[in-house]
Amino acid sequence: MTTYTICVFTENSIGLLNKITIIFTRRRINIESLTVSETERKGISRFTIVIKHDKREEVEKLVRQIRKVVEVLAVFGYLNEDIVYNEIALFKISTPIEGKVIDVENINKVHKAWVVYWGLDYVVIEKTGTEREIFDFFKYIKPHGIIEFVRSGRVAVGKTPQGLIEYLPEEIAEWEYYL
Amino acid sequence: MGNLLEVEAKQETFSINLEQPQKKDFLSGAQAMMECLLAEGVETIFGYPGGAIMPTYDALYDYIDRLNHILVRHEQGAGHAAQGYSRVSGKTGVCLVTSGPGGTNLITPIADAIIDCTPLVCIVGQVKSTLLGTDAFQETDMIGVTTPVCKWNYQITSPDEVPEIMAKAFYIAQSGKPGPVVIDFTRDAQAGKMTEKFDYKKVNKLVTYRPRIVPKQEQIEKAAELISKAKRPYILFGHGVLIADAMQELLEFVEKTDIPCASTLLGLSAMPIDHPNYMGWLGMHGMYAPNVMTDQCDVLIAIGMRFDDRVTGDSTKFAKQARIVHIEIDPSEIEKIKKTEAPVVGDAKEALKMLMPLVKKGDFTGWKNEFRKLDAREHQKVTLRDLKGEGKIKMAEVVAMLSDKTNGEACIVVDVGQHQMVTARYYQFRKPHSYIASGGLGTMGFAIPASFGAKMGAPDREVVGIIGDGCFQMTIQELGTIAQSGLAVKMIILNNNYLGMVRQWQQLFFDNRYSFVELKNPDFITIAKGFGIEGHTCDERENLSDSLDKLLKSDKAYLLEVLVEKEENVFPMVPAGTSVSEIRLE
Numbered sequence: 179m180t181t182y183t184i185c186v187f188t189e190n191s192i193g194l195l196n197k198i199t200i201i202f203t204r205r206r207i208n209i210e211s212l213t214v215s216e217t218e219r220k221g222i223s224r225f226t227i228v229i230k231h232d233k234r235e236e237v238e239k240l241v242r243q244i245r246k247v248v249e250v251l252a253v254f255g256y257l258n259e260d261i262v263y264n265e266i267a268l269f270k271i272s273t274p275i276e277g278k279v280i281d282v283e284n285i286n287k288v289h290k291a292w293v294v295y296w297g298l299d300y301v302v303i304e305k306t307g308t309e310r311e312i313f314d315f316f317k318y319i320k321p322h323g324i325i326e327f328v329r330s331g332r333v334a335v336g337k338t339p340q341g342l343i344e345y346l347p348e349e350i351a352e353w354e355y356y357l
Numbered sequence: 358m359g360n361l362l363e364v365e366a367k368q369e370t371f372s373i374n375l376e377q378p379q380k381k382d383f384l385s386g387a388q389a390m391m392e393c394l395l396a397e398g399v400e401t402i403f404g405y406p407g408g409a410i411m412p413t414y415d416a417l418y419d420y421i422d423r424l425n426h427i428l429v430r431h432e433q434g435a436g437h438a439a440q441g442y443s444r445v446s447g448k449t450g451v452c453l454v455t456s457g458p459g460g461t462n463l464i465t466p467i468a469d470a471i472i473d474c475t476p477l478v479c480i481v482g483q484v485k486s487t488l489l490g491t492d493a494f495q496e497t498d499m500i501g502v503t504t505p506v507c508k509w510n511y512q513i514t515s516p517d518e519v520p521e522i523m524a525k526a527f528y529i530a531q532s533g534k535p536g537p538v539v540i541d542f543t544r545d546a547q548a549g550k551m552t553e554k555f556d557y558k559k560v561n562k563l564v565t566y567r568p569r570i571v572p573k574q575e576q577i578e579k580a581a582e583l584i585s586k587a588k589r590p591y592i593l594f595g596h597g598v599l600i601a602d603a604m605q606e607l608l609e610f611v612e613k614t615d616i617p618c619a620s621t622l623l624g625l626s627a628m629p630i631d632h633p634n635y636m637g638w639l640g641m642h643g644m645y646a647p648n649v650m651t652d653q654c655d656v657l658i659a660i661g662m663r664f665d666d667r668v669t670g671d672s673t674k675f676a677k678q679a680r681i682v683h684i685e686i687d688p689s690e691i692e693k694i695k696k697t698e699a700p701v702v703g704d705a706k707e708a709l710k711m712l713m714p715l716v717k718k719g720d721f722t723g724w725k726n727e728f729r730k731l732d733a734r735e736h737q738k739v740t741l742r743d744l745k746g747e748g749k750i751k752m753a754e755v756v757a758m759l760s761d762k763t764n765g766e767a768c769i770v771v772d773v774g775q776h777q778m779v780t781a782r783y784y785q786f787r788k789p790h791s792y793i794a795s796g797g798l799g800t801m802g803f804a805i806p807a808s809f810g811a812k813m814g815a816p817d818r819e820v821v822g823i824i825g826d827g828c829f830q831m832t833i834q835e836l837g838t839i840a841q842s843g844l845a846v847k848m849i850i851l852n853n854n855y856l857g858m859v860r861q862w863q864q865l866f867f868d869n870r871y872s873f874v875e876l877k878n879p880d881f882i883t884i885a886k887g888f889g890i891e892g893h894t895c896d897e898r899e900n901l902s903d904s905l906d907k908l909l910k911s912d913k914a915y916l917l918e919v920l921v922e923k924e925e926n927v928f929p930m931v932p933a934g935t936s937v938s939e940i941r942l943e
Binding site for chain 2: 250
């Protein structure tokens, strides 16, 4: 199984998420992670969808089917080596008075993770990285007692010098910028 | 909660009182909808009223002189009628139904229209926007339900949205690869007034949706090169040729290059049947030579078709020796099924026009004769047997005789099953847009509503529905629509008291285990008469000719029931999932 990252640019309108995901459902392709948010251009959303598949041509067909949705502007499919990608995870770690002291320095310097909230007997640690880096940290921090753990979907940018937005239809350039 | 609702209700009343005087000059959402339909040149609507669409039906009352509304008996009938109308006329079919069951009854025609690329605009009522998501009376999530089966859908919740969205709806439905569009129209958007003057601007361009009409020159050149080098080229054309109105271009292309061609089921009638380069049609029950020769050609030129599994059989074995040129408007169809050496994304008409100057005059007499040799075999094994004229009447005889009597110029609407395949085999199509069938979805019950839809779309043509006894009972209530609208639709039931195609499969592949395929049928003629439609039954071969004359001469709707051979099988047949080389003639 190969991991593919699919970036989809769409109009930001009601029901779009459903219109995109049913294309995966119909072909029995499981979505490993999904991140959607509005881009720097008002009214345009960007989906980052991670799937695993063993046939490249099936993924290409999937990409063409997504492109067919009327509200979709553009679709790009990537292998891991073509992109820079990350996720963010939050760990709520138990810190009782009699418990093992957490090694903040190690967490910062070795694991590149940060304590973002100090509770009375717990802390919240934020860790960004790839799936693997997050799970490595998970293993490290587990003995302290993980009260809660959450991981976002992947966000990714291509390794090409251009931005994907440059591939979008020219009319989009006239659309209002956020900032 | 009760208090909250009260407050909301009060506010609503208050705001209406305050704003009404300055708003009363503007159209309501429902009136705006009518104006949109007129602006798009819509003349005919197929529909059924109900609670949530009542404001629109009320607006329609003032437009009766300009919009011809056909009241069906079931919303499925409205959808198929709109399909028949569209398929024969090339115009967009329009349906108007209510929320909940009105909308869900329309799902089958919508699914049928997307797979057979038929432009429809379905306007479906919806509960007030304040009631959305509350399980209100007759509330169904139509956007959720139709998303997988329509080209585009949109929920209109404000009257001001109507002109912009309807312009978009018509453009999306009819451009590129046509398909059904669903407009979910909330009751408050219908009843409320617009806050601005109605202004309709037709849409012919959208930022996110831009079908390629004119193909890229380099794709054309590559295709032309492949075609020019071919020793045994073969054209397969489909529904796309009819949709693109590329019949003339196809004819010129075929005549210049002398390449033999064959049609898919839905491509039937795009090419006159007696043309010397036309070899017939292919597919599961298609003709022998057109099927088998897919294994012999060196270059396969597919035009406006999508390598459906009923065409290819086992697609991994289909035409695997051939280099493929695929002319297709939908890029997602390219290489969906077959590896393609020269894809041409674009409209069939434009593509053929651009290819014409790049292809050379050819002579493929020898290659064409190979088709003809196989034809002789089919004629011997299948056609002669079907038309032998012994025992009970055969479906083939009825269709062949109808074809002679109408000179192959009638518009034939078929349902789904054996009669559909027999009609494709034995009707000699000489005019385009003459074989109206549910191809991709195979929807039984299609033909009665699609027949009167087709008659509305082509009132000057003879429209004959050829329908099985099983199919007829799926939408039998639409006889009422035919009677009420006074349309001279001719219907033939080929009655074998069986679900014939399923029975054939059970006989051939399920060891004669006839599982629930025999029908105890009603007296169809009495039923038709009950609806006010004349008809009679033909049981004897010697009466068949007179019976067909009576049907065709009637200036009103007419039903002819022909009692045919009960256990007749349709051949040739490529059993499902096998290669076309395993085609059976008996």
